[in-house]
Amino acid sequence: ECGHISLSDPVVRLGNPITASCIISWNCSHLKPEPEILWKLESEHQPGGTQRRLPDGTLQSNITLPHLNHTRARLSCYLQWGSSYLQILDQAELQAGYPPPTPYNLSCHMNLTASSLICQWEPGPDPHLPTNFTLKSFKSRGKCQTQEKPIPDCVAEARQNHCSIPRKHLTLYQTIGVWLQAENTLGTSLSPQLCFDPMDLVKLQPPILRALEPSPGGAPALPGCLWLSWETHNSSWFMRKKCELRYQPRLAEANWALVTPLPSKSLHHELCGLLPATAYILQMRCVRWPLPGHWSDWSPSLERNATE
Amino acid sequence: ECGHISLSDPVVRLGNPITASCIISWNCSHLKPEPEILWKLESEHQPGGTQRRLPDGTLQSNITLPHLNHTRARLSCYLQWGSSYLQILDQAELQAGYPPPTPYNLSCHMNLTASSLICQWEPGPDPHLPTNFTLKSFKSRGKCQTQEKPIPDCVAEARQNHCSIPRKHLTLYQTIGVWLQAENTLGTSLSPQLCFDPMDLVKLQPPILRALEPSPGGAPALPGCLWLSWETHNSSWFMRKKCELRYQPRLAEANWALVTPLPSKSLHHELCGLLPATAYILQMRCVRWPLPGHWSDWSPSLERNATE
Amino acid sequence: PLGAAGSLPQSFLLKCLEQVRKIQVDGALLQEKLCTTHKLCHPEELLLLGHSLGISQAPLGSCSSQDLEVTSCLSQLHSGLLLYQHLLQALAGISPEVSPTLDLLKLDIVDFAAYIWQQMEDLAMAPSRQPSRNPTPTFSSAFQRRAGGVLVASNLRSFLELAYRALRYLASP
Numbered sequence: 056e057c058g059h060i061s062l063s064d065p066v067v068r069l070g071n072p073i074t075a076s077c078i079i080s081w082n083c084s085h086l087k088p089e090p091e092i093l094w095k096l097e098s099e100h101q102p103g104g105t106q107r108r109l110p111d112g113t114l115q116s117n118i119t120l121p122h123l124n125h126t127r128a129r130l131s132c133y134l135q136w137g138s139s140y141l142q143i144l145d146q147a148e149l150q151a152g153y154p155p156p157t158p159y160n161l162s163c164h165m166n167l168t169a170s171s172l173i174c175q176w177e178p179g180p181d182p183h184l185p186t187n188f189t190l191k192s193f194k195s196r197g198k199c200q201t202q203e204k205p206i207p208d209c210v211a212e213a214r215q216n217h218c219s220i221p222r223k224h225l226t227l228y229q230t231i232g233v234w235l236q237a238e239n240t241l242g243t244s245l246s247p248q249l250c251f252d253p254m255d256l257v258k259l260q261p262p263i264l265r266a267l268e269p270s271p272g273g274a275p276a277l278p279g280c281l282w283l284s285w286e287t288h289n290s291s292w293f294m295r296k297k298c299e300l301r302y303q304p305r306l307a308e309a310n311w312a313l314v315t316p317l318p319s320k321s322l323h324h325e326l327c328g329l330l331p332a333t334a335y336i337l338q339m340r341c342v343r344w345p346l347p348g349h350w351s352d353w354s355p356s357l358e359r360n361a362t363e
Numbered sequence: 364e365c366g367h368i369s370l371s372d373p374v375v376r377l378g379n380p381i382t383a384s385c386i387i388s389w390n391c392s393h394l395k396p397e398p399e400i401l402w403k404l405e406s407e408h409q410p411g412g413t414q415r416r417l418p419d420g421t422l423q424s425n426i427t428l429p430h431l432n433h434t435r436a437r438l439s440c441y442l443q444w445g446s447s448y449l450q451i452l453d454q455a456e457l458q459a460g461y462p463p464p465t466p467y468n469l470s471c472h473m474n475l476t477a478s479s480l481i482c483q484w485e486p487g488p489d490p491h492l493p494t495n496f497t498l499k500s501f502k503s504r505g506k507c508q509t510q511e512k513p514i515p516d517c518v519a520e521a522r523q524n525h526c527s528i529p530r531k532h533l534t535l536y537q538t539i540g541v542w543l544q545a546e547n548t549l550g551t552s553l554s555p556q557l558c559f560d561p562m563d564l565v566k567l568q569p570p571i572l573r574a575l576e577p578s579p580g581g582a583p584a585l586p587g588c589l590w591l592s593w594e595t596h597n598s599s600w601f602m603r604k605k606c607e608l609r610y611q612p613r614l615a616e617a618n619w620a621l622v623t624p625l626p627s628k629s630l631h632h633e634l635c636g637l638l639p640a641t642a643y644i645l646q647m648r649c650v651r652w653p654l655p656g657h658w659s660d661w662s663p664s665l666e667r668n669a670t671e
Numbered sequence: 672p673l674g675a676a677g678s679l680p681q682s683f684l685l686k687c688l689e690q691v692r693k694i695q696v697d698g699a700l701l702q703e704k705l706c707t708t709h710k711l712c713h714p715e716e717l718l719l720l721g722h723s724l725g726i727s728q729a730p731l732g733s734c735s736s737q738d739l740e741v742t743s744c745l746s747q748l749h750s751g752l753l754l755y756q757h758l759l760q761a762l763a764g765i766s767p768e769v770s771p772t773l774d775l776l777k778l779d780i781v782d783f784a785a786y787i788w789q790q791m792e793d794l795a796m797a798p799s800r801q802p803s804r805n806p807t808p809t810f811s812s813a814f815q816r817r818a819g820g821v822l823v824a825s826n827l828r829s830f831l832e833l834a835y836r837a838l839r840y841l842a843s844p
Contacts, residue, residue, distance in 0.1 A: 056811060057719065057720050057723035057724070058720070059812075080723070082723065083719055083720075083723050097710070098710070129709075129710060133716075134719060140713075140715045140716060140718070141716055142716060142717070142718065142719040142720065143711075143716045143717055143720065143818065144719065144720055145812070145814055146709075146814045146817075147814075478775065504789055530775065530778060531774070531778060534781075534782050534785060535690075535778075535779070535782045536686055536690060536782055536783070536786040537782070537785060537786060537789065562686075562689075600692075600696060601689060601692035601693040601695070601696050602689060602692075603685075603689070653685065654682065654685055654686060654689065
């Protein structure tokens with residue numbers, strides 16, 4: 056081999072020193088006048104290489120870059136003799152960054168429609184190195200002191216800060232232990248462990264809100280009323296839940312009024328005491344109840360005019 | 364097994380007869396009074412089953428449906444004894460259709476941008492059965508009398524009547540033999556074989572046509588003129604080609620006028636002799652030339668007013 | 672000394688010219704990719720390495736205009752294309768960004784070599800055996816494959832320029 060760069064470490068902490076050595080074979084270096092080994096970081100000349108001829112005739116240069124401040128950089132070993140063109144003999148890819156910061160805000164919710172447990176997290180500052188995030192979990196009981204059965208790792212896709220554990224890997228209504236492992240060449244870090252029953256973190260789909268006409272045959276409609284019906288997504292049909300309705304007139308600086316608790320389904324709900332002939336915005340959300348769960352997102356807004 | 368239907372053939376030609384036999388085990392048929400095996404096609408009772416008790420105690424019924432006119436149908440074997448509910452013991456899926464018709468109008472063109480040979484065909488009337496279309500081809504020389512090297516099959520996606528052979532499977536500038544095989548449960552049919560050099564079937568991308576302002580410094584523009592430039596897609600840069608321009612005034616029943624041949628690139632082309640101050644629609648297409656090839660599609664229309 | 676120039680079909684020469692231009696485009700793309708992706712833009716910086724790796728130039732002496740001899744020119748063109756085909760094969764695994772361009776260049780060279788050989792056979796101009804394979808350099812690192820790519824593309828460029836001049840001369844009426 057004509058020339059070869061070897062590195063103290065191909066990946067270092069950003070700002071740390073890195074030492075490289077370039078060895079050039081006899082047949083590539085027995086030139087007149089005696090050639091000089093030069094170093095470049097990207098296209099910038101790097102002085103300070105110490106060069107010597109080894110007993111076996113090879114030519115060696117060592118250099119230490121005191122602070123590597125590039126997250127990616129190409130280090131090149133050149134040979135110069137006389138007025139000839141600088142000859143590149145080898146290049147090495149340098150990488151610098153940080154060990155993975157401890158991921159935080161790990162939170163999960165059970166999605167009944169997708170039948171999977173979705174966990175997301177905050178990765179923390181960018182370590183500038185390819186970092187793998189793996190959601191580790193195990194089936195357990197009680198406070199997750201013992202690992203009953205491991206659950207296959209859930210490896211997040213590149214640059215994604217969420218991962219889904221499919222239903223077939225979960226035991227519902229029993230606790231599972233979950234934590235996140237972040238790993239790159241410079242180290243590994245673990246998030247705190249969570250311990251929960253996936254069903255206690257169920258997040259329902261938003262309910263479906265529909266406007267109704269005033270009841271046809273009924274008494275003449277009072278002013279300042281409107282009628283609506285709602286139902287929840289069938290994937291959570293089996294769950295007892297409660298809902299709440301918020302509404303506000305479509306006026307500047309209006310505040311939300313809240314009606315809570317409401318049943319998870321109503322074929323005909325009358326809302327009165329509103330400003331007559333005024334447009335109102337209504338939204339609803341539901342939560343598993345009395346058993347624990349996450350509130351669903353608010354439903355898409357329904358716009359409706361109160362009666363005159 | 365309680366009951367089992369066996370068929371002469373699970374797939375028959377539409378309108379052909381089909382024979383089925385239903386065998387019911389002793390422990391499912393030793394009932395009082397002697398049970399009767401009944402047949403239904405979908406939900407329609409089928410008379411004509413011949414029933415007998417076999418020496419080993421099993422009960423068997425055979426039936427022949429003279430003309431199966433459903434392309435898909437479910438044949439069910441029932442047991443009735445006394446006034447009890449009819450019991451389904453087995454079901455079989457019947458399929459009927461036709462052998463694949465001979466595909467026709469097989470044609471191919473070489474797409475330089477996608478670097479692949481795209482062949483399409485007419486599948487012929489629907490045989491009502493899942494039918495696979497496979498483009499078969501081989502590398503050859505001259506008139507494709509000899510198979511030099513097979514090319515991997517190109518299996519068309521379901522309900523697609525085209526297939527693309529990627530560049531890595533092709534030898535350009537040498538002839539390849541290509542034909543289409545259509546296959547389903549009832550048979551196979553082959554299209555006639557084509558023999559061509561893929562590059563002789565190159566179809567260029569349409570050229571890019573641009574309007575130009577009258578040359579700034581030049582003499583005052585004559586009435587009834589317009590200026591344009593054009594260039595072809597860089598994927599065919601290496602090919603010698605010719606182009607043609609067609610234009611017509613944006614008037615009812617106007618006819619296209621044709622300017623041919625034109626070079627494949629022009630930085631500044633003047634077109635005069637037009638109706639002054641009239642809007643014109645212009646389009647251009649190109650073809651490999653003098654070597655053979657397919658004309659490109661016409662370029663998107665360019666609309667321009669001729670000078671007053 | 673044109674030799675069998677008259678016997679070369681015009682469509683053969685036109686298709687040869689087209690293939691040379693196609694390979695020139697592929698080669699230029701390879702050089703551009705190696706420069707933008709790996710900052711290896713100057714073959715002059717890699718001559719010493721190229722010499723030590725044994726990357727040789729393909730001779731085209733019989734195609735130079737002074738003493739153009741058709742049969743040996745086609746034969747040298749064919750052998751040269753085989754040399755570049757094997758050199759490019761040795762560069763496999765050059766880098767994910769450059770590989771697609773390298774593969775397309777290789778395919779076009781393989782096809783052009785096969786096209787010339789077939790025509791020489793059809794015109795009974797082909798030597799009895801395909802030329803023996805020169806020893807191909809071994810590239811022992813990603814850097815050497817990229818540097819080798821720059822040198823091969825540069826050599827191929829001058830090889831094709833010479834070939835193009837000869838073919839255009841043969842195709843001229």
